[in-house]
Amino acid sequence: MTKQISGRGKHLSTVLNDAFFARPPDIVARELLGSRLLVNGCGGFIVETEAYGPDDEASHSFKGMSKTNAAMFGPPGTVYIYRSYGRHWCLNFVCTRASAVLVRALQPSEGLGLMVSRRSTSDARVLCRGPGNLCQALGVTNELNGLRATLPPFSLDAREDETIVVSGPRIGLSKAKDRPWRFGVLNSAYVSRPFRPAQPDETVRED
Template sequence: MPAAPRRALPRSFFARPVLDVAPDLLGRLLVRGSDDGRIVLRITEVEAYDGADDPGSHAYRGRTPRNSTMFGPPGHVYVYFTYGMHYCANIVCGPADRASAVLLRAGEIVEGTALARTRRPTARRTTELAQGPARLTTALGIARADDGTDACTPGTGLRLLYGTPVPAADIRTGPRTGVSGPGGDADAFPWRYYAAADPTVSPYRPHTPKTRRTLSAAADPA
């Protein structure tokens, strides 16, 4: 019998290999509770990052103060600040100390649209409210203070519910946005997963090498 859509996902859901968890997050519901109100997001796009085996991962070179949340336990939220401009939110998965996580790239606001609009007043359409990782965290009010939040524990302000998973036939894969890797990320790590034809999925942007000036202005790498 299928699980109720509004039932919370158990920690065992996240305690699996990152390439199993990532596509299985599509269609799940991320609930954000705060003093301002409640927002529910249906996840439509993610990217997988696999720690020491993945040059694109923040944890590729080991643990640092910035990426320590990636090392588990599973089911926690890893939030980082990037390019001196915005936050990105990830869900930690796999066994503890494995340092794998799934970046939440985009989603559909299914509850709390008015609140999301106050945080994203420049969005022209509702589909743009969480269309991209920075827009997603802005719309939901997720910031660095949420790093390490246990999404499997009630009352923490971030929970993941069963929702209605996207059928495998409707899931597409491709290279991760803005990431390079051996042989090119498109060839070696096609770990971006998204719901086919969903208007909230973000446009794909290939990796662009950064100049020294750009690097100096960006956040330090993990």
């Protein structure tokens, strides 16, 4: 599932590998929370995700493969990037059977200067808030579509701290609005929109 890498001194970091993504998207979406995502050294800790399943009307894969969604049918760990509303790029990681996890918000930690220069704000709370803003801050465009999430320029380290997960309906959909497949870190100031109620999800307490 994960691979231990020796770090300097006493710390160990754990790098996510392809097996991590070879599971249903709601599981992966929960477990990505608190992990650290970098693209060419810019990024931070994932605080908000959404899952899109194989039999999910809201998923881009629902109506079969097309020119733009082909990466979503790749093996687990494939990066799927699409353009949203003609203006924004959105970043996903493919899981099992044409499912995926949309990365919606980060708590910035690395490459602050570069991210600020790419965005029109220096406010850390909005730097990587929302899937489009996040991609702008990290320099993600469709040039990275189809690459491996487990290889450069991407880097993904498993979370080290306890993370309490909350969930709620996904955002911006016209179909399948009922699935509570938006996940976030409890009380994070960096999510794109608050979770209501801001209580732990009925089930989940990770690590």
